[in-house]
Amino acid sequence: MKIAVSGKGGVGKTTLSSLLARYWGRRGYRVLAVDADPDANLGSALGIDTSGITPIAKMEDLIHERTGTKPGTVGGFFKMNPRVDDLPDALSREKDGVRLLVMGTVKKGGGGCICPESVLLKALINHLVLYQKDVVIMDMEAGIEHLGRGTAQGVDRLVIVVEPGRRSLETATKVKQLTSDIGLTRVVAVGSKVHDSTEEEFLQNNLEGIPLIGILPYSKEIAAADLQNRPPSLEDPAILAAIEKIAAALEENAQTS
Numbered sequence: 001m002k003i004a005v006s007g008k009g010g011v012g013k014t015t016l017s018s019l020l021a022r023y024w025g026r027r028g029y030r031v032l033a034v035d036a037d038p039d040a041n042l043g044s045a046l047g048i049d050t051s052g053i054t055p056i057a058k059m060e061d062l063i064h065e066r067t068g069t070k071p072g073t074v075g076g077f078f079k080m081n082p083r084v085d086d087l088p089d090a091l092s093r094e095k096d097g098v099r100l101l102v103m104g105t106v107k108k109g110g111g112g113c114i115c116p117e118s119v120l121l122k123a124l125i126n127h128l129v130l131y132q133k134d135v136v137i138m139d140m141e142a143g144i145e146h147l148g149r150g151t152a153q154g155v156d157r158l159v160i161v162v163e164p165g166r167r168s169l170e171t172a173t174k175v176k177q178l179t180s181d182i183g184l185t186r187v188v189a190v191g192s193k194v195h196d197s198t199e200e201e202f203l204q205n206n207l208e209g210i211p212l213i214g215i216l217p218y219s220k221e222i223a224a225a226d227l228q229n230r231p232p233s234l235e236d237p238a239i240l241a242a243i244e245k246i247a248a249a250l251e252e253n254a255q256t257s
Contacts, residue, residue, distance in 0.1 A: 002129050002154055003250060004138045004147065007161035008171035009039075012192035015222055015232060016161055017139040018045035019243045020250075022234055024135050025097030032088060034128065034138040036103045036121075036146050042139045047231040048093050048100045055104025056091065056124065057117050067116040078116050084124040088132065099134075105141060122148060129154035142171055144178050152184035157253050160189045160210060164199035169206050176210055188253070190246055191215040213253075214246035 003020070007013045014037065021033040035042035035055075043050035056062065064070045069078035092099040103121060125146045128136050140146060147155065158179055160172045172189060179187050189210045191203045195218045204212055216222075219239055225232040234240055 001250065002132075002136045002138075002156050004140055004144070004155050004158045005161060006140045006142060006144060006158060006175050007192075008142055008163075008168045011161045011163045011168055012216060012222075013037075013159075013161040014039075014042050014045050014139050015226075016159070016190060016192065016216060016246075017137050018042060018231060019216075019234065019239065020247060021046060021098045021135075021137050022096065022231065023240075023243050023247055026234070029097070030134045031098045032092065032101060032128065032132065032134045032136045033098055034101045034103055034125075034136065036105060036125075036138050036140045038105050038141060040102055040104060043093075043100055043102065044229050045225075045231055046095065046098055046100055048095045048098075050093070050100070050102065053093070053102050055102045056087070057104030057121055063116050063120050066120055069116045071115065071117050078119065080119055082120050082123050084120065084127045085131070087124060088128065103146075105145070121146060122151075126151050142175065144175065144182070144184075147182060147184065149182045152179070152182045155184060156186060157250055158184055158187045159213075159250070160187065161192050162189050162203060162207070163191070163193045164195075164202050169203075169208075172210060173208055176208075186253070188213045188249075193218045213249040214242060216242050216246070 005013045005017045021031045025031045060071050066082035067078040092101045129151050160175050162168045162172050176187055189207050189212045194200050194215050200215055221236045222232045
């Protein structure tokens with residue numbers, strides 16, 4: 001399975017990504033969790049020590065080695081298909097069956113940047129989605145900058161995490177529009193921080209055609225874990241029941257893609 005997780009900042013996409021990764025890791029899957037968010041806090045949600053890790057997007061020597069050009073260089077030629085197949089094993093850290101790869105992102109002033117950093121990251125995402133045999137879960141920022149038209153065909157599902165609120169739904173609609181531009185139609189939603197059936201119904205009625213496959217309810221355990229900078233407990237009955245339902249829906253969707 002190849003799952004990309006997106007949504008407005010703060011809605012709980014990193015929490016969902018980490019819970020799914022740990023759940024599938026416990027079930028014996030070989031899981032690769034990819035932190036492609038600029039905030040890069042998936043490691044703490046997985047309980048993996050990220051001290052000393054440099055995001056791949058900032059590894060200037062590696063980028064130079066693989067593309068032939070130093071980041072920040074203006075003009076010149078560089079490889080558009082750098083080798084990346086060895087990077088997941090070489091640069092990831094593992095705990096409890098889950099490997100973490102901190103990819104980072106490229107921050108540029110203008111859109112449509114073609115630079116050595118972005119070329120390497122897109123080649124890496126292409127490899128992970130099209131050739132990696134593991135379960136791959138990508139925790140992404142609200143946009144889908146890392147996905148291209150070719151890569152999108154290998155993503156089993158893009159999961160948009162939404163909370164009961166208009167701004168979150170507006171972001172979900174924008175992400176859905178972006179996915180249609182690259183031909184990615186396998187888009188679903190998961191509700192997060194949902195307090196009751198009224199809020200769940202609100203999401204059901206306002207997702208504008210995006211299927212809602214599950215709900216991660218508001219949880220004191222998740223809130224406490226965030227405050228204490230630790231992974232939320234999968235032993236919590238409400239959390240486990242929610243993740244089991246979401247994972248089952250994603251597994252079924254992957255088999256029918």
